[in-house]
Amino acid sequence: MHLLLVEDDDMLAEAVRDGLQRAGYTVDRAPDAPAARLALTDHAYHAVLLDLGLPGGSGLAVLQGLRARYDATPVLIITARDQLSDRIHGLDAGADDYVAKPFQLDELCARLRAVVRRSQGRVSPLISHGKVCIDPAKRVVTRDGEPVSLSVHEYRTLLALMEKRGWVVTRDQLQDAVYGGSSSIESNTIAVYIHQLRRKLGDDLIVTVHGFGYRVGEERA
Ligand code: CA
Numbered sequence: 001m002h003l004l005l006v007e008d009d010d011m012l013a014e015a016v017r018d019g020l021q022r023a024g025y026t027v028d029r030a031p032d033a034p035a036a037r038l039a040l041t042d043h044a045y046h047a048v049l050l051d052l053g054l055p056g057g058s059g060l061a062v063l064q065g066l067r068a069r070y071d072a073t074p075v076l077i078i079t080a081r082d083q084l085s086d087r088i089h090g091l092d093a094g095a096d097d098y099v100a101k102p103f104q105l106d107e108l109c110a111r112l113r114a115v116v117r118r119s120q121g122r123v124s125p126l127i128s129h130g131k132v133c134i135d136p137a138k139r140v141v142t143r144d145g146e147p148v149s150l151s152v153h154e155y156r157t158l159l160a161l162m163e164k165r166g167w168v169v170t171r172d173q174l175q176d177a178v179y180g181g182s183s184s185i186e187s188n189t190i191a192v193y194i195h196q197l198r199r200k201l202g203d204d205l206i207v208t209v210h211g212f213g214y215r216v217g218e219e220r221a
Pocket residue numbers: 007008009051052053054
């Protein structure tokens with residue numbers, strides 16, 4: 001199981017990472033908000049441990065960005081014991097649970113197992129168009145009922161288009177959906193993902209709207 005630990009306190013982060021690794025988890029660590037955003041756009045984690053007070057931005061904003069692109073990765077917030085309002089805001093922003101500092105590793109592991117289990121059983125509306133269907137909670141894409149393997153970036157491109165089926169989605173909007181607003185992206189990368197998606201899911205799924213962007217399905221009046 002692959003986890004992202006977002007925590008700026010080096011000593012705490014090291015201790016938690018050691019403990020989680022001993023418990024059998026693979027742990028990436030992000031020490032600030034930009035590193036967290038980058039890690040979350042480049043990898044699909046089983047769960048995220050998220051401190052709220054971070055250099056370079058708040059953990060809450062990282063969480064909101066994740067949920068804004070329909071990423072349902074389970075998130076466990078790490079809060080100071082007395083910050084009740086943080087917990088409430090975190091849960092409202094789409095966190096699955098929280099642990100208060102200082103915490104025991106046993107408790108952390110138990111809560112992690114619980115949020116991952118719940119997320120796997122999560123039922124969400126499916127998004128489908130023609131033969132293609134997405135289950136956003138499970139991040140599974142099927143064509144004619146058969147699973148299709150997509151990269152994280154291909155998946156996000158497809159999700160952004162399918163969410164807005166019938167409407168044109170601009171390249172800028174797609175880049176936002178795929179990279180979570182990080183800049184310095186090669187401008188032709190979206191075209192590459194579209195090409196891959198057509199190859200894997202059929203030429204007729206995604207329409208190029210020259211000068212604007214792309215669309216799935218018939219244009220809406
Ligand atoms: Ca902190």
